[in-house]
Amino acid sequence: xxxxxxRRLLLVVPILLxxxxxxxxxxxxxxxxxxxxxxxxxxxxxxxxxxxxxxxYNEPVYxxxxxxxxxxxxxxxxxxxATHREVKxxxxxxxxxxxxxxxxxxxxxVAIGVPLGxxxxxxxxxxxxxxxxxxSLIGVSIPVFFLAIILKYIFAVRLGWLPTVGRIDVxxxxxxPTNFYVLDAIITGDWHALWDVLxxxxxxxxxxxxxxLAIVTRITRAAVLDVQNEDYVRTARxxxxxxxxxxxxxxxxxxxxxxxxxxxxxxxxxxSGAVLTETVFAFPGLGSWLRDAIFNRDYPVIQGGILFxxxxxxxxxxxxxxxxxxxxxxxxxx
Amino acid sequence: xxxxxxxxxxxxxxxxxxxxxxxxxxxxxxxxxxxxAVLVSVFVVTAIFAAQIAPDKPNEQNLSLLQNGQAVGPSSxxxxxxxxxxxxxxxxxxxxxxxxxxxxxxxxAIGLSIGxxxxxxxxxxxGLLDSVIMRAMDxxxxxxxLLLAIGIVAxxxxxxxxxxxxxxxxxxxxxxxxxxxxVLAQKENDFVLAARAIGVRRRGILFAHIIPNSISPVIVxxxxxxxxxxxxxxxxxxxxxxxxxxxxxxxxTMLTNAxxxxxxxxxxxxxxxxxxxxSVLGFNLIGDGLREALDPKLRGRH
Numbered sequence: 001x002x003x004x005x006x007r008r009l010l011l012v013v014p015i016l017l018x019x020x021x022x023x024x025x026x027x028x029x030x031x032x033x034x035x036x037x038x039x040x041x042x043x044x045x046x047x048x049x050x051x052x053x054x055x056x057y058n059e060p061v062y063x064x065x066x067x068x069x070x071x072x073x074x075x076x077x078x079x080x081x082a083t084h085r086e087v088k089x090x091x092x093x094x095x096x097x098x099x100x101x102x103x104x105x106x107x108x109x110v111a112i113g114v115p116l117g118x119x120x121x122x123x124x125x126x127x128x129x130x131x132x133x134x135x136s137l138i139g140v141s142i143p144v145f146f147l148a149i150i151l152k153y154i155f156a157v158r159l160g161w162l163p164t165v166g167r168i169d170v171x172x173x174x175x176x177p178t179n180f181y182v183l184d185a186i187i188t189g190d191w192h193a194l195w196d197v198l199x200x201x202x203x204x205x206x207x208x209x210x211x212x213l214a215i216v217t218r219i220t221r222a223a224v225l226d227v228q229n230e231d232y233v234r235t236a237r238x239x240x241x242x243x244x245x246x247x248x249x250x251x252x253x254x255x256x257x258x259x260x261x262x263x264x265x266x267x268x269x270x271x272s273g274a275v276l277t278e279t280v281f282a283f284p285g286l287g288s289w290l291r292d293a294i295f296n297r298d299y300p301v302i303q304g305g306i307l308f309x310x311x312x313x314x315x316x317x318x319x320x321x322x323x324x325x326x327x328x329x330x331x332x333x334x
Numbered sequence: 335x336x337x338x339x340x341x342x343x344x345x346x347x348x349x350x351x352x353x354x355x356x357x358x359x360x361x362x363x364x365x366x367x368x369x370x371a372v373l374v375s376v377f378v379v380t381a382i383f384a385a386q387i388a389p390d391k392p393n394e395q396n397l398s399l400l401q402n403g404q405a406v407g408p409s410s411x412x413x414x415x416x417x418x419x420x421x422x423x424x425x426x427x428x429x430x431x432x433x434x435x436x437x438x439x440x441x442x443a444i445g446l447s448i449g450x451x452x453x454x455x456x457x458x459x460x461g462l463l464d465s466v467i468m469r470a471m472d473x474x475x476x477x478x479x480l481l482l483a484i485g486i487v488a489x490x491x492x493x494x495x496x497x498x499x500x501x502x503x504x505x506x507x508x509x510x511x512x513x514x515x516x517v518l519a520q521k522e523n524d525f526v527l528a529a530r531a532i533g534v535r536r537r538g539i540l541f542a543h544i545i546p547n548s549i550s551p552v553i554v555x556x557x558x559x560x561x562x563x564x565x566x567x568x569x570x571x572x573x574x575x576x577x578x579x580x581x582x583x584x585x586x587t588m589l590t591n592a593x594x595x596x597x598x599x600x601x602x603x604x605x606x607x608x609x610x611x612x613s614v615l616g617f618n619l620i621g622d623g624l625r626e627a628l629d630p631k632l633r634g635r636h
Contacts, residue, residue, distance in 0.1 A: 018473030272480035
């Protein structure tokens with residue numbers, strides 16, 4: 001087991017190095033140098049020269065890269081051009097919002113998708129099965145932002161059941177020790193704030209969770225259909241175990257293996273979708289922050305944001321792979 | 335060609351023709367695939383004959399059609415209503431099909447050709463070249479798709495052409511991985527050994543024997559990539575990275591504008607959204623149908 005974990009950890013190193021090179025080259029490929037975006041187009045040549053010296057742009061490229069890598073490893077991504085705040089601090093504030101949103105979306109997808117896929121497999125070839133296939137097909141075909149707009153229109157604008165924008169009502173004053181608003185509300189025992197935060201999460205989470213929901217449903221259905229005909233399931237049924245026990249202990253438990261792997265693959269989709277969903281709901285997470293940064297040509301933010309999100313994505317996949325090896329002994333020993 | 339070469343060529347030719355004939359049989363019996371084909375045909379025909387189908391020019395403004403300065407819902411004269419600037423929504427949707435189709439085809443073509451090339455080289459050459467290419471692909475895959483596309487567009491600058499390139503690049507590692515896997519599997523086949531034994535050059539084997547036999551998963555992925563490309567284009571357009579002329583009837587850009595007028599004119603958001611869903615659904619249905627039809631495990635079953 002330890003050997004597998006070490007091998008998997010070592011695999012991350014070249015990816016992170018490659019990623020840092022990619023982002024380093026990318027910043028230099030951007031239209032206009034970072035200096036001119038920092039100083040504006042009318043900066044005097046003398047000032048530009050001064051800044052070039054100060055930020056080390058006169059040194060050889062490999063030295064610049066090593067220097068950059070050092071500051072990145074300290075989580076130092078520079079300061080935002082638009083807000084003059086440290087990119088690191090903004091990430092600290094915005095990451096919890098996106099984390100809450102993606103986790104809520106994932107919970108929604110799994111809580112609905114697994115039972116839906118399971119019953120579709122049980123009713124294989126029947127109307128319920130076809131209906132679930134059709135819904136999951138629509139789920140992967142509908143753009144996240146379009147679904148978000150529709151949900152917002154129906155439940156927020158028309159019915160007025162849920163709020164249209166933001167993470168929490170502006171009138172609610174509450175402390176945010178962790179910036180994870182759900183957690184904060186629980187820690188401080190502010191149930192009114194908790195209810196409000198959850199209400200703000202519902203629509204974005206449902207919109208963002210639509211694609212994972214479709215995929216989880218399909219995979220669960222396929223996995224259950226696969227497992228159902230295994231010898232051990234037939235044995236369990238033949239020895240007279242109640243059908244529900246067989247489903248729970250033998251069918252579902254084994255079918256959950258493939259489902260657990262695809263959750264890691266969903267992380268990329270969720271992080272991509274978060275940019276769009278957060279834009280529709282003006283949700284103050286990493287996604288809407290990056291979107292604004294693109295408009296302001298705020299390169300330190302785009303650079304720091306993309307690096308951070310990619311790092312997150314690599315780490316999520318690492319954790320999923322390792323935990324998969326823990327649940328599935330076949331991987332460990334191969 | 336020597337007799338041996340002719341024979342080996344024959345072996346190769348025989349396999350795909352059987353596969354394709356069977357696949358076609360299975361495809362026409364799959365109702366989902368037929369619905370998909372109909373949707374995609376409508377989409378393609380609309381895109382090609384947009385000028386003949388649309389009653390108006392997409393940017394023709396007729397402010398007198400507005401009621402109290404507001405957009406007007408569907409009517410018999412204007413099937414999908416009038417947008418906030420007095421333009422016929424139906425005509426704009428019809429012209430919008432052109433952009434989605436064009437971007438989809440170009441983006442997938444870029445991703446597919448470069449990805450196939452890299453993947454087949456990696457798979458066939460092996461060794462250091464394989465490691466270098468595939469690690470580079472891993473790095474690209476370590477950035478979530480849309481973010482990678484956003485990063486590329488940020489470097490290239492916004493615009494329709496840049497979006498095509500960006501989404502194309504995003505697709506490269508997907509096709510490269512797919513083809514590498516396929517090539518590795520094909521490499522050990524007897525017909526490849528036979529070709530090598532009679533002295534066919536490496537490049538010849540790759541292009542004449544291995545790639546044609548690895549192509550079916552690529553076709554499936556290509557169809558599904560068209561679907562994702564249409565969604566991604568609309569997504570980038572929605573974020574404001576699409577065509578910089580706001581009058582361009584691109585579906586994603588149209589949705590951005592509609593989002594601002596959601597309360598007064600919801601149909602302006604629904605119409606382009608439904609257009610996206612239907613075209614994406616079409617490609618997904620065909621892709622799924624093809625996957626089932628080309629799956630060698632299902633061969634011989636009807």
